[in-house]
Amino acid sequence: MKVDVAVxxxxxxxxxxxxxxxxxxxxxxLIDDGRTRNRQAxxxxxxxxxxxxxxxxxxxxxxxxxxxxPTVRHLEGRVTGIRGKSDAFVLDGPxxxxxxxxxxxxxxxxxxxxxxxxxxxxxxxVAQCPYCHGYELADRTTGLLxxxxxxxxxxxxxxxxxxxxxxxxxxxxxTAEDAAGLSRPGLRRVVGRVLRVHxxxxxxxxxxxxxxxxxxxxxxxxxxxxxxxxxxxxxLGCAVVKTPTGRHLEVDEHQRTTVPGVFAAGDLARPxxxxxxxxxxxxxxxxxxxxxLLGLLK
Ligand SMILES: Cc1cc2nc3c(=O)[nH]c(=O)nc-3n(C[C@H](O)[C@H](O)[C@H](O)COP(=O)(O)OP(=O)(O)OC[C@H]3O[C@@H](n4cnc5c(N)ncnc54)[C@H](O)[C@@H]3O)c2cc1C
Numbered sequence: 093m094k095v096d097v098a099v100x101x102x103x104x105x106x107x108x109x110x111x112x113x114x115x116x117x118x119x120x121x122l123i124d125d126g127r128t129r130n131r132q133a134x135x136x137x138x139x140x141x142x143x144x145x146x147x148x149x150x151x152x153x154x155x156x157x158x159x160x161x162p163t164v165r166h167l168e169g170r171v172t173g174i175r176g177k178s179d180a181f182v183l184d185g186p187x188x189x190x191x192x193x194x195x196x197x198x199x200x201x202x203x204x205x206x207x208x209x210x211x212x213x214x215x216x217x218v219a220q221c222p223y224c225h226g227y228e229l230a231d232r233t234t235g236l237l238x239x240x241x242x243x244x245x246x247x248x249x250x251x252x253x254x255x256x257x258x259x260x261x262x263x264x265x266x267t268a269e270d271a272a273g274l275s276r277p278g279l280r281r282v283v284g285r286v287l288r289v290h291x292x293x294x295x296x297x298x299x300x301x302x303x304x305x306x307x308x309x310x311x312x313x314x315x316x317x318x319x320x321x322x323x324x325x326x327x328l329g330c331a332v333v334k335t336p337t338g339r340h341l342e343v344d345e346h347q348r349t350t351v352p353g354v355f356a357a358g359d360l361a362r363p364x365x366x367x368x369x370x371x372x373x374x375x376x377x378x379x380x381x382x383x384x385l386l387g388l389l390k
Pocket of ligand 1: 100101102103104105106123124125126127128129130131132133135136137138139169170171172197198199200202214215216219223224225321322357358359360365366367368370
């Protein structure tokens with residue numbers, strides 16, 4: 093298959109990019125293996141016109157809209173390799189694709205601490221983003237799990253959702269500066285490593301600490317380690333940005349990576365995850381990629 097643009101990842105960012113190129117009547121292929129970052133959540137919040145809809149329903153609606161354009165195709169499956177340069181990229185996957193430009197929109201993956209029971213609650217009663225989950229999980233006894241560091245930002249941030257916050261220090265050292273920031277009403281500090289999460293079908297009930305102590309709670313937040321869901325950008329030589337909580341691809345104001353002809357959008361290209369932000373940067377990447385094909389982007 094030969095196309096103007098291959099888009100890897102057909103979720104919020106990839107579909108938004110493809111629709112701009114479709115409207116410019118360019119040949120586009122979207123290649124995707126259907127593992128969006130929020131797939132464990134029952135509903136997605138804050139997306140204009142679709143607040144509370146299931147993540148898959150939003151994505152399917154967007155995909156159906158873009159596939160109504162005659163120059164857009166969709167391949168189900170994983171891109172396993174990528175090589176070449178601007179005007180001559182080759183992608184290996186469900187079928188070989190030759191493309192003049194590439195938009196990487198394959199998202200980030202969240203790495204959770206290895207605590208039995210935690211992953212089963214992820215996206216339901218264990219979460220990272222209070223804007224995504226906080227309204228539904230409000231006014232509960234809520235845990236905040238320290239992992240690599242004490243999540244100082246969340247300890248303040250969560251006060252508009254709960255006044256009963258349990259900081260699980262989990263063996264992480266609390267500095268004197270941290271301790272000053274943690275002395276606020278409604279926050280309890282609990283020392284000891286967390287060994288297990290007890291839950292009923294994803295609804296958290298308690299955490300178990302070393303020594304057997306149980307701490308009851310009905311919601312839990314943590315900051316995940318976040319890294320690209322695929323290594324294709326790094327294989328192509330795109331520069332990455334390292335942050336205290338992971339890494340993502342470096343892009344400029346046009347969503348260009350450091351490799352000519354390769355654009356990146358969505359969570360993959362920024363540290364703050366949100367479906368709306370992903371769609372916004374996808375929209376920008378699609379338009380910029382089209383202008384690059386015309387030689388307009390300097
Ligand atoms: C539990 C949870 C709940 C969330 N809830 C909300 C919410 O309520 N509201 C909100 O705004 N945001 C929410 N988010 C954030 C939101 O999920 C992301 O910001 C959004 O999904 C990013 O969109 P994206 O298009 O960049 O990537 P994704 O949605 O992650 O999509 C990437 C796509 O690329 C595909 N892919 C990856 N590698 C390859 C490959 N090699 N070949 C082919 N395809 C590939 C994947 O299968 C996937 O379909 C939540 C996140 C999590 C973890």
